[in-house]
Amino acid sequence: xxxxNAQALIFTGSxxxxxxxxLSSNKVEINHDEVIDTLVLDNKxxxxxxxxxxxxxxxxISVTIADDFNGMIDYLNSKVLSQDxxxxxxxNLNHIDIVYNEGKSHDKMKRFSKITQxxxxxxxxxxxxxxxxxRLELDGDEKSFTEWRIDNIIPWYGYEISGSVxxxxxxxxxxxxENKGCFTGQEILTRMRTRKKGIYRLVCRxxxxxxxxxxxTEGNERSLYLERI
Amino acid sequence: xxxxxxxxxxxxxxxxxxVVNVELTITENAHSMLxxxxxxxxxxxxxxxxxxxxxxxxxxxxxxxxxxxIDCQELSISGFRILVPNxxxxxxxxxEIDYEDRLxxxxxxxxxxxxxxxxxxxxxxx
Numbered sequence: 506x507x508x509x510n511a512q513a514l515i516f517t518g519s520x521x522x523x524x525x526x527x528l529s530s531n532k533v534e535i536n537h538d539e540v541i542d543t544l545v546l547d548n549k550x551x552x553x554x555x556x557x558x559x560x561x562x563x564x565x566i567s568v569t570i571a572d573d574f575n576g577m578i579d580y581l582n583s584k585v586l587s588q589d590x591x592x593x594x595x596x597n598l599n600h601i602d603i604v605y606n607e608g609k610s611h612d613k614m615k616r617f618s619k620i621t622q623x624x625x626x627x628x629x630x631x632x633x634x635x636x637x638x639x640r641l642e643l644d645g646d647e648k649s650f651t652e653w654r655i656d657n658i659i660p661w662y663g664y665e666i667s668g669s670v671x672x673x674x675x676x677x678x679x680x681x682x683e684n685k686g687c688f689t690g691q692e693i694l695t696r697m698r699t700r701k702k703g704i705y706r707l708v709c710r711x712x713x714x715x716x717x718x719x720x721x722t723e724g725n726e727r728s729l730y731l732e733r734i
Numbered sequence: 735x736x737x738x739x740x741x742x743x744x745x746x747x748x749x750x751x752x753v754v755n756v757e758l759t760i761t762e763n764a765h766s767m768l769x770x771x772x773x774x775x776x777x778x779x780x781x782x783x784x785x786x787x788x789x790x791x792x793x794x795x796x797x798x799x800x801x802x803x804i805d806c807q808e809l810s811i812s813g814f815r816i817l818v819p820n821x822x823x824x825x826x827x828x829x830e831i832d833y834e835d836r837l838x839x840x841x842x843x844x845x846x847x848x849x850x851x852x853x854x855x856x857x858x859x860x
Contacts, residue, residue, distance in 0.1 A: 543837050548851065
């Protein structure tokens with residue numbers, strides 16, 4: 506499926522890893538062929554962007570999803586200061602597709618010919634390839650992807666995830682590293698965790714069991730719900 | 735992502751904040767601590783910088799350096815050389831460098847009129 510609301514960003518410079526780690530909810534220590542799923546949060550812990558970061562040659566590449574992409578770029582640039590970090594947007598040079606439901610192993614970054622594949626949380630794959638190549642044949646549409654997403658309990662932008670919620674309010678708990686130390690938004694998330702307040706989990710229920718009017722993602726037979734823990 | 739064009743893609747164009755001529759003050763406590771740290775050798779400088787990160791988005795970075803490759807403005811305050819990176823000058827103008835002598839949470843503190851909020855430990859601000 507075409508992943509039209511994702512952006513491909515390249516970060517270069519000697520301070521990139523430190524820069525991304527300081528702004529990330531997850532630890533950014535990228536080994537060879539690894540993909541790090543992380544979030545950039547504001548100081549109230551609201552989600553600015555979701556990033557899937559991997560390393561290619563001397564570049565750090567992020568498949569990035571954000572409510573307000575230009576605002577996110579401004580935010581990142583305001584944090585560069587005297588650090589050796591340059592950000593380039595190469596979205597217009599690349600196709601970005603989601604491959605799902607194919608029973609593949611999706612846990613790492615792989616390169617096949619001219620296609621780079623990154624595995625997201627061992628559930629699905631994002632393929633990135635040059636727009637100089639014809640777009641690969643795409644299976645599935647948003648509707649079938651949504652049904653698959655409900656079955657696999659995956660939160661998504663425009664449904665569970667938005668700029669007005671924090672990771673604990675939309676089922677992205679696993680993208681918050683609890684022991685990494687300071688990152689933007691960390692104090693609020695730690696307080697929520699220690700007081701066990703305001704934390705939600707994403708659950709899948711049959712439509713016959715719960716009113717779909719309160720579902721975060723509505724499917725044909727089953728839907729996703731955010732449920733307070 | 736293998737077409738050879740990505741690496742030459744131009745960086746995102748951003749408006750960087752204007753460089754401000756920084757004014758800062760040092761409290762008596764901080765002065766005596768810096769006196770102890772520098773001793774008689776005033777050729778060294780205190781680099782007062784800002785890094786991204788921390789709980790609130792920016793973190794203070796204090797270092798004693800001989801020199802730096804970072805583009806800085808140099809101030810002379812109470813006989814100390816103070817270096818402030820131009821790229822962070824808009825965030826540091828008007829700060830007061832203080833020192834708190836406490837067993838827990840003590841050390842150099844920055845009181846910053848530009849900060850809208852800061853985190854509990856005082857190292858980070860927004």
